[in-house]
Amino acid sequence: MYNFEDVSAVVEGSDAVLSTLGVPYSRQPITVYSVGTGNIIRAMGNHGVRRLVCVSSSATDTTAGPHGGFLFEKVLQPLVTKLLGKTLYEDMRRMEAAVVDSGLDWTIMRPSGLFETDSVTEYKMAVDYINGTFTSRADLADSMLRQLTSDEFVRKNVAVATFSQKPSLIQLLFREASSKKAAPDSVPAGKLS
Numbered sequence: 001m002y003n004f005e006d007v008s009a010v011v012e013g014s015d016a017v018l019s020t021l022g023v024p025y026s027r028q029p030i031t032v033y034s035v036g037t038g039n040i041i042r043a044m045g046n047h048g049v050r051r052l053v054c055v056s057s058s059a060t061d062t063t064a065g066p067h068g069g070f071l072f073e074k075v076l077q078p079l080v081t082k083l084l085g086k087t088l089y090e091d092m093r094r095m096e097a098a099v100v101d102s103g104l105d106w107t108i109m110r111p112s113g114l115f116e117t118d119s120v121t122e123y124k125m126a127v128d129y130i131n132g133t134f135t136s137r138a139d140l141a142d143s144m145l146r147q148l149t150s151d152e153f154v155r156k157n158v159a160v161a162t163f164s165q166k167p168s169l170i171q172l173l174f175r176e177a178s179s180k181k182a183a184p185d186s187v188p189a190g191k192l193s
Helices: 004-011 032-047 069-084 086-101 137-149 169-178
Strands: 016-019 051-055 105-111 113-115 124-127 134-136 156-161
Touching: 004 032, 016 032, 016 137, 032 051, 032 086, 051 086, 051 137, 086 105, 105 137, 113 137, 134 137, 134 156, 137 156
Parallel strands: 016 051, 051 105, 105 156, 113 134
Antiparallel strands: 124 156
16 A cells, blocks of 8 residues: 555556555554555545545544443553554544545545444444444445445445444454454456446
């Protein structure tokens, strides 16, 4: 994502871009979100691509509303957002600001704690905030794809949450904290029929 020419080559000829940039927590400065998305925005401008759907996190705006009770709000969320993921969420906020200022037809998806399900569930979406603690990766992917054929959430932050299934909070935190692999880089949505 740091090489503009590579990003530009991938964006060229596309109708939209779905960005799922991701890196593990680190105490070192993180710029993958802001620099990578900056390259995406520039490439989209150069190639006349207007639609951008990107993943951020509900943790970028902890004032939006509660996400899981006292233990989550007063202990776990501050631990994650102010210690483990401080540099990550700072860079996500820079990414979001760049997207909002881009002039593109953007949608910022803000899932909560990501976990796996076997298939898409009956997830819920809302502008800015939804009172949900977890989001299935399958639900997030489905909600992103739906943005390509809808104008409902253009130029909006969208909270996405899964309610029908929930992981163990301890298992989720352990898996995320010990994860050493990054999520896939951005991939253009390609030609849409």
